[in-house]
Amino acid sequence: MTQPITSVVIVGGGTAGWITAGTIAAQHQSNTDAGLRVSLVESPDIKPIGVGEGTWPTMRTTLRKMGISETDFIRECDVGFKQGAKFAKWVTGADDDFYYHPLVLPQGFMHGNLAPYWQTNGHDKSFSAAVCYQEALCENGLAPKSIATPEYEAVANYAYHLNAGKFSEFLKKHCLEKLGVNYTCDNVTRVISKDNGDIAAVDTQASGEIKGDLFIDCTGFHGLLIDKHYQVPFIDKSDVLFVDSALAAQVPYSSEDDPIASHTISTGQAAGWIWDIGLQSRRGVGHVYSSRHTDEERAAEALTRYIAQSVGEARAKELSFRKIPIRPGHRQVFWQNNCVAVGLSAGFLEPLEASALVLVELSAEMISEQMPTCREAMDTIAKRFNQTFRYRWDRIIDFLKLHYILTQRTDNDFWIDNCDPDTIPDSLNELMALWRYQHPWDHDFTSRREVFPAASYQYVLYGMGFKTESDHIRLTPQERAFAQRQLQENDRITRMMVSKLPSNRALLNKVHDYGFQKL
Amino acid sequence: MSEPVLLDSNTHKNTRVLGDARTVVGPVSRNCSVITQEFQRLASHFPVLLTKNEDTGQFACVALFGFDPGENLFVEKDRWQVGYVPLNIRRHPFMIGAQTTPAGEEEHVMLIDMQSERISEQDGEALFNDRGFPTPFTENMTSVLKTLKDGFVETQDFIQALLEQEMIVPANFEIQFRNGERREINGLYTISQDALDALTPEQVVAMHRSGHLQAAYMMIASLGQMEQLIERKNQRLGA
Numbered sequence A: 001m002t003q004p005i006t007s008v009v010i011v012g013g014g015t016a017g018w019i020t021a022g023t024i025a026a027q028h029q030s031n032t033d034a035g036l037r038v039s040l041v042e043s044p045d046i047k048p049i050g051v052g053e054g055t056w057p058t059m060r061t062t063l064r065k066m067g068i069s070e071t072d073f074i075r076e077c078d079v080g081f082k083q084g085a086k087f088a089k090w091v092t093g094a095d096d097d098f099y100y101h102p103l104v105l106p107q108g109f110m111h112g113n114l115a116p117y118w119q120t121n122g123h124d125k126s127f128s129a130a131v132c133y134q135e136a137l138c139e140n141g142l143a144p145k146s147i148a149t150p151e152y153e154a155v156a157n158y159a160y161h162l163n164a165g166k167f168s169e170f171l172k173k174h175c176l177e178k179l180g181v182n183y184t185c186d187n188v189t190r191v192i193s194k195d196n197g198d199i200a201a202v203d204t205q206a207s208g209e210i211k212g213d214l215f216i217d218c219t220g221f222h223g224l225l226i227d228k229h230y231q232v233p234f235i236d237k238s239d240v241l242f243v244d245s246a247l248a249a250q251v252p253y254s255s256e257d258d259p260i261a262s263h264t265i266s267t268g269q270a271a272g273w274i275w276d277i278g279l280q281s282r283r284g285v286g287h288v289y290s291s292r293h294t295d296e297e298r299a300a301e302a303l304t305r306y307i308a309q310s311v312g313e314a315r316a317k318e319l320s321f322r323k324i325p326i327r328p329g330h331r332q333v334f335w336q337n338n339c340v341a342v343g344l345s346a347g348f349l350e351p352l353e354a355s356a357l358v359l360v361e362l363s364a365e366m367i368s369e370q371m372p373t374c375r376e377a378m379d380t381i382a383k384r385f386n387q388t389f390r391y392r393w394d395r396i397i398d399f400l401k402l403h404y405i406l407t408q409r410t411d412n413d414f415w416i417d418n419c420d421p422d423t424i425p426d427s428l429n430e431l432m433a434l435w436r437y438q439h440p441w442d443h444d445f446t447s448r449r450e451v452f453p454a455a456s457y458q459y460v461l462y463g464m465g466f467k468t469e470s471d472h473i474r475l476t477p478q479e480r481a482f483a484q485r486q487l488q489e490n491d492r493i494t495r496m497m498v499s500k501l502p503s504n505r506a507l508l509n510k511v512h513d514y515g516f517q518k519l
Numbered sequence B: 001m002s003e004p005v006l007l008d009s010n011t012h013k014n015t016r017v018l019g020d021a022r023t024v025v026g027p028v029s030r031n032c033s034v035i036t037q038e039f040q041r042l043a044s045h046f047p048v049l050l051t052k053n054e055d056t057g058q059f060a061c062v063a064l065f066g067f068d069p070g071e072n073l074f075v076e077k078d079r080w081q082v083g084y085v086p087l088n089i090r091r092h093p094f095m096i097g098a099q100t101t102p103a104g105e106e107e108h109v110m111l112i113d114m115q116s117e118r119i120s121e122q123d124g125e126a127l128f129n130d131r132g133f134p135t136p137f138t139e140n141m142t143s144v145l146k147t148l149k150d151g152f153v154e155t156q157d158f159i160q161a162l163l164e165q166e167m168i169v170p171a172n173f174e175i176q177f178r179n180g181e182r183r184e185i186n187g188l189y190t191i192s193q194d195a196l197d198a199l200t201p202e203q204v205v206a207m208h209r210s211g212h213l214q215a216a217y218m219m220i221a222s223l224g225q226m227e228q229l230i231e232r233k234n235q236r237l238g239a
């Protein structure tokens, strides 16, 4: 007799837990009698980690599929718009050193590669400014859309900056009130196993056993099921990505109409980098660093200095920092028996490209879309899930490492060690060898649903001044004409958008006053 | 920018207003906000649609006069050449303002735009008689403004009901004028006939009672005026 999957139990109520619960419950109609039963249990004593403020554009689809109104989300989670990242002081460390990784693809990207033409002809502008209008929007503090643009639709592709604590609360409310998720607030104390090693139930302090057919471990760094119970090995990546500590701060604006940056600013430091994220009511600023290359005291000084630039020394010194240890790496497998790890329990890498929440969304989506109908079908799906996500983690590691290996900074061993070939994954070394002679393009990335498209690699490589040798590049007259047209088109669109779009703060204020329409 | 001022029998005892409801003042626009109470009369002359206020993203009902910004195909030689002129145009040079009373309550007041081309000291309609009372012209204008004020509230209710029942759909037009010129018109919305057809009997009754059903059908029917509007444009193009 087959064992149908009728009930999913999620342990943990941070953003990972609620995104997973909401995604599965919405697709499988858990608010109807016939729907899949989705339950979530979270500890009253262990608070969610409360950081993780930068997202990907995928979040728009994730929220829409859950039936959430974008206006409510923006109003209640202190949300700001995010149009990509500005990397400052990553190449030379000089004050004028910066490049952008925008969210909009290069002009005409679906039809042709602009990098070869830009490299041989277009050098009066940075790569991202030449091929994409978004850098100009960010530099001018502009929003990615107007109040007349329907909810979730974009004029310029965008993601969000959000308050992580408010976001979990907001999702929880929606999951419980609208999506029919069952909720228990209690500590999970014990795992009850079946003979085949599957989890039959989790036991709680006061609410008894919670039975289920599929268990999702969203307990963050605690890894209650995947680590403590199954003891799935952790693959440590600190030999590739050195960042292992974070200091996080919340910085108030000086006045109610201070501009709000519509991109994440990531500024290189002696032994790490500082993130700077603009929410509506405050900024989230933090320093991630390598404890092998600096210590907490010096990192805190660097963070204070950075914050002082915008709010003055006196106010910067009043702020308290929260220390969060980070262990870069991921599980050897994510889906073991009838248990999947999603979120920090699956692994974590420095938040350089906000890749944590997007992995949560992608995991939740794949679990939900490929939800096994019965236990007998599960192992095949688990295997596929593990392959898919192992591939994704590996590509993310390559892409994060790419940000370090082209630096010219030598002011600290952190940067020098990062360029040591022994610390660079073979897969990245191989791509770099190719890109020395050929510009990155789609065929370099073979997987369906690649996390970072070739465009992202182009933005980082050419943003950091990488040279693909142009000796053997032969552009046909058609390719040249195509590229010229795209660059002109980009100029035109840039001018039009800069003149039309409102400032980021102005749009956020309007969302409060009027809200977006659904159409 | 003209700054409208409070209408006052003393300040404006010598002020007169030139022309009549068909006199065109200020920059011509391709549409104007309208209220549900005038849908029936509008529908026999103009397409009535929904559009978004650029500044707030909120929907408003509008009558359409042309295809390009600043194009009004019903105006010739500075006069409206059509059987019905929307109230929101006829009100000029007056408008409604809100002010707070000493008791802290909000009250509506009548404002006048003294920069309007229709303002004069010599000719035209007087606003107040010798004893300082409003003339019939002013009284008529007061009632137009009152109708508009109440009408905009009712129209918002109507729009809100349409939004709640998800009955609004984009109305994109692809027009070809007789001279061969093609035009895509975006940013307009109308009511979905399918959504109307799908209403339950209870919803139909509720919409009928609130007057929204009639307004909805008027709006859909007015789309027939689109052809007339294209024809007017063709004539202008000399095609």
Ligand SMILES: Cc1cc2nc3c(=O)[nH]c(=O)nc-3n(C[C@H](O)[C@H](O)[C@H](O)COP(=O)(O)OP(=O)(O)OC[C@H]3O[C@@H](n4cnc5c(N)ncnc54)[C@H](O)[C@@H]3O)c2cc1C
Binding pocket: A011, A012, A013, A014, A015, A016, A017, A041, A042, A043, A044, A045, A046, A047, A048, A049, A050, A051, A052, A053, A054, A055, A164, A186, A187, A188, A189, A218, A219, A220, A221, A222, A224, A246, A248, A286, A324, A326, A342, A343, A344, A345, A351, A354, A355, A356, A357, A358
């Ligand atoms: C410094 C830093 C910066 C980051 N920046 C970003 C970013 O910019 N973008 C991004 O996408 N991500 C970022 N992240 C990652 C992001 O914060 C996480 O991926 C995200 O918050 C998901 O966390 P989680 O839900 O997995 O874990 P948590 O938030 O830690 O939630 C764990 C949950 O498990 C529950 N729990 C634990 N033990 C038990 C038990 N025994 N019984 C019951 N419940 C239990 C807790 O109550 C809690 O609800 C950042 C992370 C760090 C550390």
